[in-house]
Amino acid sequence: MVKRVLITGKGSYIGSHFRDYLKEFPNDYYVEELDVRDDSWKQFDFSKFDVVYHVAGIAHIKETKENASLYYKVNRDLAVEIAKLSKSYGVKHFIFMSSMSVYGLIYSNDLITVNTKTNPNTNYGKSKLQAENEILKLADDTFKVSVLRPPMVYGKNSPGNMTKLINAVKKVHIFPTLKNERSSITIDKLCESILDTINEEKKGILLPQNDQYMCTYDTVRSQMKEDNIKVVYISLFNPILRLLIGKVGVITKMFGDLKYER
Numbered sequence: 001m002v003k004r005v006l007i008t009g010k011g012s013y014i015g016s017h018f019r020d021y022l023k024e025f026p027n028d029y030y031v032e033e034l035d036v037r038d039d040s041w042k043q044f045d046f047s048k049f050d051v052v053y054h055v056a057g058i059a060h061i062k063e064t065k066e067n068a069s070l071y072y073k074v075n076r077d078l079a080v081e082i083a084k085l086s087k088s089y090g091v092k093h094f095i096f097m098s099s100m101s102v103y104g105l106i107y108s109n110d111l112i113t114v115n116t117k118t119n120p121n122t123n124y125g126k127s128k129l130q131a132e133n134e135i136l137k138l139a140d141d142t143f144k145v146s147v148l149r150p151p152m153v154y155g156k157n158s159p160g161n162m163t164k165l166i167n168a169v170k171k172v173h174i175f176p177t178l179k180n181e182r183s184s185i186t187i188d189k190l191c192e193s194i195l196d197t198i199n200e201e202k203k204g205i206l207l208p209q210n211d212q213y214m215c216t217y218d219t220v221r222s223q224m225k226e227d228n229i230k231v232v233y234i235s236l237f238n239p240i241l242r243l244l245i246g247k248v249g250v251i252t253k254m255f256g257d258l259k260y261e262r
Contacts (some may be wrong), residue, residue, distance in 0.1 A: 002030050003198065006049040006091075008082055009056030010035040012096065013159055014190065018053065021191040036078060046089035051198055054079055055097045059124060060159045075127035080134045087143045089193050095146045095197060096135050100183070100258075101125035102149060103182050107246060107256025112183075114205045132205075139203065146197050147205045150213075151260065155187030161253065165216075166223050169231060176255070177235045178242070181213035183260040207260045216254050 003021060007220050010033040022031040032049075034041055046052065058074045061067065083094050103112055104119040120126045132147050135217045139145040154162040162184075169175050185193070185208055193208035217233070224231045244251040 003051065004029060004030045004049045005032075005051045005053060006046065006199065007031065007033045008036050008041070008052060008054045009033070012055050012057075013157075014153065014187065015053070015055040016193055017155070017187045018055075021188075021195070024083050024153040027114050028056050036082065041082070043084070046086050046091055049091055051093045051095065052082070052086045052091050053095045053097070053194065053198075054082055057097065058126075059099075063123050069122040071127040072130070075124065076131040078136070083135045083138055083145075087138055092142065092145045093146070093198065093201060094135065094138070095194065095212065096132065097129045098132050098147050098149045099125065100151045100260075102129040102132065105258060107252045107258050109257065111259055111261040112207075113261045114207060133177045144201055144203050145198060146202055148194070148197070149205060150185050150190055150193075150208050151183035151258070153185055153187055153190055158187065162219070165254065166220065169220055169224065170227070170229055173229070173231050175217065175231055175233055176237055176241055177217055177233050179215055179217060180255045180257050181215060182256075182258045183209040184214040185209050209260050213259055216229075243258065 007015045007019055008196070015033060019031050019033055022029040034044060056074070056078065058067075058071050063071070080094060083230055100112075101122060102118045102125050103116055103219045104121040104125055105112070110116075120129050136145055136147065137141050152160055152162060154160060157163070182234050189210055192206060193206075196202070197206060221231070221233065241251055241255055246252055
């Protein structure tokens with residue numbers, strides 16, 4: 001029997017990749033994307049779908065006082081409204097794309113689990129956590145809810161921090177050899193995880209990640225080699241960089257440890 005999947009968030013990086021991924025299995029899945037940037041989605045018929053995967057959201061823009069309310073309008077209010085409508089139409093499974101940002105950490109010496117205290121410190125993280133809490137309340141025997149908290153998602157043309165870092169290194173041609181470990185997930189691995197969530201009807205909070213932790217230095221070096229770009233790798237500043245982890249945000253994000261439990 002073909003499982004029918006609706007992706008709310010047409011044109012998003014993750015949503016579009018998952019759409020294309022499902023199209024590789026035309027005998028098993030039917031997929032549609034729904035644009036939710038205006039109110040027309042409120043007249044859409046959700047009843048023909050088994051699963052709604054909500055990926056629409058505001059991310060990767062600089063937070064300001066002026067745009068703070070937009071995070072809550074889109075990441076929280078829109079998500080909750082779509083979840084409620086999905087349930088009212090008889091959709092059996094709702095998957096919400098949240099984020100590791102709900103923990104409010106940019107580095108940690110401890111492994112993160114689903115039981116780690118959430119303490120978001122950005123409007124992005126706060127709005128995602130508030131949406132999680134409201135959507136999870138809707139779960140019952142007829143309406144399964146899955147909340148995915150992926151770490152950094154990366155892949156070709158991804159809009160996140162790794163792409164920005166790679167582009168920066170291509171300009172300066174110098175990078176430290178400092179080793180670290182961070183949870184991350186490729187877009188392909190994330191698509192596999194979402195499909196597993198659908199097939200196995202997983203419920204509750206889920207922490208998808210790659211099989212191996214990412215080292216920023218190793219990732220940059222591998223990408224530079226693939227792109228045939230010459231970069232000088234230096235260890236001279238490693239001791240200073242270690243001291244700055246936890247004190248300077250950009251250094252902490254690049255070289256601090258931040259790992260989900262395996």
